[in-house]
Amino acid sequence: MATGRVVPSICLFVLSCFFLKVFNGTIAATDTLFHGQVMRDSESVRSADNTFELGFFSPGSSTKRYVGIWRINVPSKDVVWVANRDNPFSGSSQLVLTINDDGYLVIVDSRMTYRVSDDPSSQNVSATLLDSGNLVLRNENFDILWQSFDYPTDTFLPGMKLGYSRKTGKVWSLTSWVDEEDPNIGDFEVRMDRSKSHEVFLMRGSEALWSTGAWDGVRFALMPEMRLNYIFNYSIYSDENETYFSYALYDPSIITRFIVSVSGQLKEFSWLNTSQEWVLFWAQPRALCDVFNSCGPFGSCSKQSESCQCLRGFYSSERGIGRGQSGGCTRRMALNCGIGDKDRFFRMDDVSYPLSSTEQSNSSYSSLSGPEVSNRDAKACELACLNSCSCTAYAYNKSGHCLKWFGDILDLQQLSGKDPDGKTIFIKLSASEFDSSGGAKKFWWIIVIAVALVVLLPASYIVSQWRKSLKNKETGEADTSQDILLFDMEMSMTSSSEFSGSDKLGKGRRKDAALPLFSFVSISVATENFSLENKLGEGGFGPVYKGKLLNGQEIAVKRLSKRSGQGLEELKNETMLIAKLQHRNLVRLLGCCLEQGEKILIYEFMPNKSLDAFLFDPNNRGLLDWRTRVRIIEGIAQGILYLHQYSRLRIIHRDLKASNILLDSDMNPKISDFGLARMFGGDELQANTNRIVGTYGYMSPEYALEGLFSIKSDVFSFGVLLLEIVSGKKNTGFYHSNSLNLLGHTWELWKEGRAPELMDPSLEEQVSYPVLLRYIHVALLCVQEIAADRPTMSDVVSMLTNELTVLNSPKEPAFSSARSAINNPNQHASRPELCSVNNVTVSLMEPR
Incomplete structure (x- = not known):
């Protein structure tokens, strides 16, 4: 900003006091400070629309007084501009802001005068606070003589410039505060570089820490989130006189905040009235390692731990090296x-x-x-x-x-x-x-470890088997230590007779339905005789146990309950289908057991349980950061796309929900429970059933009300899942007086332009707003009431992963209100049988 001039003088003080007496000491409730008026420490000037206020303030717990501009309609004082950031005043009853006889905007107290504005070249001057937050000095002809937008501090408001003038040499840049209580010029500056056309840099002194990349006409090359935005209209203007970056709002009623923080990050926020808080839209650099040379010379920045370390053979040039030390490292x-x-x-x-x-x-x-x-x-x-x-x-x-x-x-x-x-x-x-003896030492350590492993592992195995043998003898059971998997046996899954009480395998085998067969004894040993300690959960199919095979592999064992009146058809169906499917986002079926009247399926074990155990548990929700949620969303989408389009069969899952999405050790998603799935022929597009099975809240309207299901049924379920993952809320809750569920709540927020409020609060400062809005947009397209309006999963994957894909405007979701739930235009007069929620879930598990 302009360098203020401090003029300590007894004469000046006397003149100032005389000036204050001649012109009354208060100002009218207006947006303008006229020549001859004064604004005291306790008074202020407000913009015509009551958006911004000009007055005196003290940041944080500081007692120093500054003249600044802040927003009125947010609870905490959001200071967007500071006049005297380099020269604060002490509190004084004589402290005023006024326009002196020379036309300067000045701050005056009993000791000195601080000149805020440049030479106005005019005597009849007034200062007006505009609705944009720009303080302008104008003459009687309303010509702008000076404006605060030409001297930004740490905040970049819509309509401001970030660039330079070739004609006057003027530079428009942002500079950080020293700290939260000191608005003086800090360490970081955001500005354009004249030598690098249309590129903005984050600077620390003369050192460039980060760059936006070059402007391509739509966005900066290193800021992909700029393309995916529904709020800001970015632009660059350049001619022979000046070049600058600026932005406007598509909706002027939206409150935003674009700052360079005291820690050296560019951050853009949006204000949410409902939660009365700022929500981060984007931030750059996102992490320590994104800041250029954050660890200094000969230091390395770890992308995983976001910390610095000296390279081998170097030591820290400062007292310590951790979060980021510009001093770097020195050669030892x-x-x-x-x-x-x-x-x-x-x-x-x-x-x-x-x-x-x-x-x-x-x-x-x-x-x-x-x-x-x-x-x-x-x-x-x-x-x-x-x-x-x-x-x-x-x-x-x-x-x-x-x-x-x-x-x-x-x-x-x-x-x-x-x-x-x-x-x-x-x-x-x-x-x-380099220690010349290091190689020999390493070699001997390898030998010692190898010998220990050769001796100890077999010994521990023998001891464990001896203990199991003793235990079996005590309980009267046979020794099962030599019982192994029968991987070379095949079974046919083509007729329901093979799932009767007989322990014999059917003879009509098909090679493409081959599946490893486990003996019942081996499964009993793996689960410690189906002990309660190993039980993971129980659903309509029956109990599920954790097990461990003799080769050390952990498994999940799904056992059909003999008392259950359901599950037999689902078992056959799941075994037939999943045995033919191979995809990284589908749970892997390892085999089955059909001995002694048992109907058992054996799966790979998922150590991180199911998605709902994280998503809807307040204690675990924080473990799902935004990157993990994005990986889960994309993995589920890829798995469904494989079922619909790329598997040997076209398969409709029909029971996609959070509890049927399992998570492996790396939190990668795997779709499970294919008991309700149906296989389609190559030309089939939809089918009809009189037995509605699934889970309410995830079922599409045409399936729940008419018994019609198709690939668009799974798309609907995916849309519900997507909204649940983004919000951390269950679809079946009530979130608004006019909404039956999460779909209705989302739709209300979307219509009112408040969709970001849907975000799970635990994701604060992790989410790029354009990506968040795009995901919500895609979800609303998936849950539209009419199946034909919904995209295919191929379209969904493209919309999620390709920012250039154009999205249509969504229509109101199904079941979003009582009206849409009751007055469904496609509803038939006669409805098929509706099964209760207790009768439609194949399995409900805790950790797998």
């Missing part, structure tokens, strides 16, 4: 550079290449081919760096290029071992950093 032992022992290289895997000075060259053997030549290329690259004193690291990539780094290694990031973008780099260290 100087490089020899050809003197004495040669330097050597330390290999680092799974990294992103540093951004410091790099030289790329092709190997002299690039015209040849073969593994031997490739090895020579890599060796030549190593020698080239070794023989250069200034070379500090090298890499030989898959393209046959030798990359060399010189001087400080900056912005090196340590990625996870599973990251496909991970690369390998070799850091040059002094030969003294």
